[in-house]
Amino acid sequence: MSMMSIRAATPRDREAIRLVEEHAFGQESEAGLVDALITDGDAIVELVAEEEGQVVGHILFSRLYVTEGRKKFAAVALAPLAVEPSFHGTGIGGALIREAHLRLKDAGETLSVVLGDPAYYGRFGYTHERAAGFESAYQGVALQALAWGEAPAAGRLDYASAFSSALAA
Template sequence: MSMMSIRPATPRDRDAIRLVEEHAFGQSAEAGLVDALVTDGDAIVELVAEEDGQVIGHILFSRLYVHHAGKEFAAVALAPLAVDPSFHGTGIGGALVREAHVRLKAAGERLSIVLGDPAYYGRFGYSHARAAGFESPWQGEALQALAWGEAPETGRLVYATAFDALAA
């Protein structure tokens, strides 16, 4: 019987991560986003789920800033989360989110933003109500936030430059 493990992504995982992203999303946009975020040095936490030496899941949190009243607050953006389709429904995505949250909190992060399915991300504490006061090109029900401490509730979200291609 094999065991799934979660560990930090390494440079040797790049090709496997690209494949998981492309299989999970059926396109290459998310894989390109990952490549750009890592290349630009904007990745804060990047983990892979591995089984029998094969990468089957991936999560990346990148630096995001909240600009409000002339101040800048550092936060993180969860994007993307991907699990190989043959492993959907096995809890790998949730395990990746929970482990990343542990690491982010331990590192002193206080605010995470995600654009995704409210029913899915709500299980981890994300809510649109917490993100409703932010100005973002993606403002809507899918924009959600999770705070682990004192963090702004309003302001303009400024994503890493790699996201610019997605907002266009």
């Protein structure tokens, strides 16, 4: 039986998180994004999944704003979600998403946006229909949103500055 646990990431997890991101994506871009979001103070919820004391999964939600005219609404962006390849298909990614959603709702967040596989993220309530009204450099079927309460359905998505750097890279 698995003894997987989920907890808040700590500074001592940085190297293990970097390795999980690099292994999961096969490149350093996502690990660099995580480092930049943490350094810039834009992380809202960051969790790790551990199996027998080893970090095998990671999820990060950062601050995102929906801007419409002079109104600015705080939301979150899910990026990235990573699981060690040898643990794919074990439910770790889903467990990280569900736990993070509970923490976000408890903190009063009402809107989350993700860029990813609609078949996967749709299992957690994300839909492109909910995100279709947003203006974004990432607009397309992979851009999805999930609202837990009153949240705008239109406006410009303003991601943390680390995403601009990642997009330019």
